[in-house]
């Protein structure tokens with residue numbers, strides 16, 4: 001057993017937890033070496049396309065190949081796992097599509113439609129080549145996810161007034177430009193070192209969808225992919241993620257559109273977008289939901305969020321309710337007086353009560 005399980009003994013035991021086993025059967029099989037992560041299977045799935053084809057035509061092809069891919073996994077997964085990587089495969093098709101999307105970007109629901117290949121930038125201010133802030137083995141994630149090789153990148157498609165990662169999400173820091181090959185090598189090394197997954201964070205991974213696919217193309221090891229997102233990616237990105245990510249984590253931040261728009265400059269219909277993406281994510285990957293409890297938002301947000309989760313996704317979905325909120329970034333100069341403090345003891349007790357009333361059976365704190 002690696003040294004880090006001494007620091008996190010709960011992680012050592014987590015894979016036997018019934019709540020983990022219900023939610024992550026495929027992830028557990030990958031960790032036991034019984035299955036390959038989706039992106040490695042996608043590399044073994046041969047497809048036919050030309051790079052010069054229009055985005056529209058490639059998307060039509062992609063839709064039917066993805067359908068075929070999942071049917072094949074259903075019936076002949078072991079056989080595909082043993083095949084060699086194909087020159088033109090489902091992952092390279094996704095890569096071609098994603099780099100074309102960059103010319104009129106709609107990776108997320110902001111749909112800025114700017115040409116990022118030409119140097120234009122949209123809301124997230126991300127360009128063409130991904131800027132990395134840090135990459136390290138994270139021991140502070142959920143027990144089943146830890147240890148996790150976590151890569152923080154610059155740029156985000158939300159602007160939360162209380163952002164806890166503001167220095168990278170809002171570009172106050174400079175990042176390092178790293179080639180897909182270099183990042184892939186670091187990922188492979190981390191797997192050899194015994195991590196459980198590669199954790200694509202941000203800012204927000206969605207803004208670098210094209211680059212992440214290029215990175216995965218060079219990864220050789222069977223490391224599960226953990227997509228660590230705020231969940232406002234577009235339907236198009238949802239399609240692209242199908243068949244390359246193993247666990248999708250979404251931060252469900254607000255229980256109504258008004259709070260989402262005021263506090264995080266979220267697009268209108270925030271709640272609808274998150275509910276749609278969670279339902280779809282559950283149909284093609286395993287999921288985790290995080291909820292950061294905000295002071296003063298227990299009824300308008302937390303209660304509604306938990307209710308949506310139970311209604312849309314069932315009572316056994318894995319939810320992490322987090323208490324670590326602290327007033328960060330621009331909160332102290334803002335109009336949001338309720339956010340200028342940490343949670344009180346009374347708040348925490350009410351959170352436990354709201355969770356109990358929600359009927360959700362797999363909530364961790």
Ligand code: SF4
Nearest residue numbers: 105108111112122124
């Ligand atoms: S990722 Fe989203 S915010 Fe960034 S340019 Fe594309 S559509 Fe705009």
